[in-house]
Amino acid sequence: MRFGPLRHLGLPFVMLLVACGTQPTPQPTAVPSTSTPSPTAQQAVELTATPVEPPAAGGAGLPLPTVRDDLFASSGICATCHTQLIDGAGSDVSMDTAWRSSMMANAARDPYWQGAVRAETLSNPPYQAVIEDKCATCHTAMARFSEAAAGGEGRLLDDGYLDPQHASHTLAMDGVSCTVCHQIQPDGLGEDDSFSGGFVISTELPPDQRVAFGQFPIGMGMARTMQASSGFVPVQGLHVEQAELCATCHTLYTPFLDASGQIAGELPEQVPYLEWQASSIGETLSCQGCHMPTAEASVLLSSQGAGRPRSPFYQHTFVGGNAYMLNVLSTFGDELAVTASDAQFQDKATRTLQQLEQGSASLALEGLVVGDSTLTADVVVESMAGHKFPTGFPARRVWIHFAVQDASGAIVFESGAVNGDGSIAGNNNDADPGSFEPHYLVIENPEQVQIYEAVMGDTEGQPTTTLLRGAGYLKDNRLLPAGFDKTAVEADIAVRGTAMDDEDFLGETDTVRFVVALNGAEGPFTVTAELLYQSIGFRWADNLSQHDVLEAARFLTYYEQVPNRPALVASTTRQVE
Numbered sequence: 001m002r003f004g005p006l007r008h009l010g011l012p013f014v015m016l017l018v019a020c021g022t023q024p025t026p027q028p029t030a031v032p033s034t035s036t037p038s039p040t041a042q043q044a045v046e047l048t049a050t051p052v053e054p055p056a057a058g059g060a061g062l063p064l065p066t067v068r069d070d071l072f073a074s075s076g077i078c079a080t081c082h083t084q085l086i087d088g089a090g091s092d093v094s095m096d097t098a099w100r101s102s103m104m105a106n107a108a109r110d111p112y113w114q115g116a117v118r119a120e121t122l123s124n125p126p127y128q129a130v131i132e133d134k135c136a137t138c139h140t141a142m143a144r145f146s147e148a149a150a151g152g153e154g155r156l157l158d159d160g161y162l163d164p165q166h167a168s169h170t171l172a173m174d175g176v177s178c179t180v181c182h183q184i185q186p187d188g189l190g191e192d193d194s195f196s197g198g199f200v201i202s203t204e205l206p207p208d209q210r211v212a213f214g215q216f217p218i219g220m221g222m223a224r225t226m227q228a229s230s231g232f233v234p235v236q237g238l239h240v241e242q243a244e245l246c247a248t249c250h251t252l253y254t255p256f257l258d259a260s261g262q263i264a265g266e267l268p269e270q271v272p273y274l275e276w277q278a279s280s281i282g283e284t285l286s287c288q289g290c291h292m293p294t295a296e297a298s299v300l301l302s303s304q305g306a307g308r309p310r311s312p313f314y315q316h317t318f319v320g321g322n323a324y325m326l327n328v329l330s331t332f333g334d335e336l337a338v339t340a341s342d343a344q345f346q347d348k349a350t351r352t353l354q355q356l357e358q359g360s361a362s363l364a365l366e367g368l369v370v371g372d373s374t375l376t377a378d379v380v381v382e383s384m385a386g387h388k389f390p391t392g393f394p395a396r397r398v399w400i401h402f403a404v405q406d407a408s409g410a411i412v413f414e415s416g417a418v419n420g421d422g423s424i425a426g427n428n429n430d431a432d433p434g435s436f437e438p439h440y441l442v443i444e445n446p447e448q449v450q451i452y453e454a455v456m457g458d459t460e461g462q463p464t465t466t467l468l469r470g471a472g473y474l475k476d477n478r479l480l481p482a483g484f485d486k487t488a489v490e491a492d493i494a495v496r497g498t499a500m501d502d503e504d505f506l507g508e509t510d511t512v513r514f515v516v517a518l519n520g521a522e523g524p525f526t527v528t529a530e531l532l533y534q535s536i537g538f539r540w541a542d543n544l545s546q547h548d549v550l551e552a553a554r555f556l557t558y559y560e561q562v563p564n565r566p567a568l569v570a571s572t573t574r575q576v577e
């Protein structure tokens with residue numbers, strides 16, 4: 001084993017999920033069902049043709065907190081000086097403005113994460129304390145690190161950090177805040193011990209002399225100003241620009257339990273850093289290069305005092321792909337006490353959709369041929385991501401929605417339509433938790449869907465969405481980054497299932513052939529292919545209904561009110577006689 005089993009337990013949701021939720025809401029009278037009738041084929045085409053809409057502007061958001069302990073200061077203290085920053089194009093690139101609507105800022109507020117933590121503890125009661133402590137390591141990093149430094153363990157549920165009455169609640173709910181990342185030491189970054197929340201932060205420096213690492217050298221005058229206002233001394237540390245810093249929490253191994261409830265091994269639950277290392281992109285671009293895009297020209301680092309503009313300035317946007325949770329966060333922001341305004345969520349949603357549309361993957365239709373009774377088309381998908389796509393928490397999935405219409409506009413064939421409840425028509429796993437859709441080379445039946453995903457299996461070989469039962473992957477055909485050699489990589493990032501034997505499933509590309517029986521339909525035929533993305537697949541949401549508890553019921557209530565429409569990554573349409 002790469003790690004000791006208990007040390008890497010937990011963290012059931014990647015920190016890059018945008019989240020929503022600090023304050024508890026009243027217990028619903030019943031756990032709602034997420035099942036809804038399936039639409040007709042024509043309705044499904046119309047549904048998926050509409051991209052996810054950004055939230056409407058409105059709410060102002062709460063002020064950033066201004067609390068501290070001996071090791072950390074909350075984001076509001078840092079924002080005092082690092083706000084009202086303007087780049088060369090006149091755009092607001094303030095650190096607080098960009099960060100507060102991010103997944104990082106809301107890591108502790110995510111209602112799905114809170115529901116998943118509760119579900120894991122109910123499914124594995126003997127390990128509740130260990131689960132909560134490990135999940136708190138990155139999601140409520142400041143509160144838990146201080147607790148651990150004092151010899152204690154992190155606690156989330158019941159009387160833990162998520163309780164507004166807990167002494168560390170405010171610090172905990174500030175999520176992955178400024179003085180977490182900027183205090184991480186370069187020691188051991190990229191090594192096994194640094195993964196799964198194994199970052200190193202000094203506990204020896206006094207509260208008024210703590211070091212905050214940044215990419216630029218800072219003059220003595222500005223350093224004294226920052227120390228006087230925040231208690232932190234700025235020090236140049238180029239490791240803040242390296243992927244290895246992000247890998248401390250975004251490389252996660254979790255132990256798994258066998259049928260008797262005993263620890264039997266460990267699972268590479270999410271390892272985008274290792275995927276990135278195996279790509280050719282890793283030679284030229286770090287995580288920050290995509291998820292913290294640089295501002296136009298130079299930027300003054302502080303709105304207080306003297307200084308000179310610096311470049312490159314990495315914006316603290318932390319853009320990922322979770323457009324769905326952004327909508328949840330905005331919709332329920334007031335009751336969940338978020339600190340971002342709806343305008344800030346609007347901006348983040350727009351950036352998120354742009355990232356998905358422009359930096360994730362593309363597709364093309366090739367080899368369109370109409371015979372006497374069939375239409376044949378090759379859908380070629382090309383990944384542009386620096387890691388597998390999708391990556392991170394295994395609830396995420398990407399799939400091909402393919403449709404053929406005849407001369408009258410009637411649907412002749414459709415694969416991968418989306419139902420109103422967020423499930424995929426024809427997907428075995430959405431219909432039956434004990435089954436899943438295989439990787440396809442050829443699709444001839446509307447019930448077949450090409451879904452790029454990681455499907456966990458337990459020690460008995462059955463699909464599962466319970467992390468501590470995930471003994472391995474029954475399927476992993478997620479799109480590979482450029483330069484990724486599936487025949488040569490380590491087991492932790494290997495391709496699993498029939499995609500391993502698919503000769504055109506390679507680094508950067510996959511080709512799927514669709515063979516459509518025309519059944520007498522007349523052309524010309526319109527052929528449409530879409531690549532769709534969900535950050536929370538239907539099965540992962542619906543399985544929370546097994547637990548009649550507040551956290552699960554609350555998320556499912558949100559899930560019913562905010563449709564889980566997929567984000568449109570790419571699309572193409574061609575007509576053929």
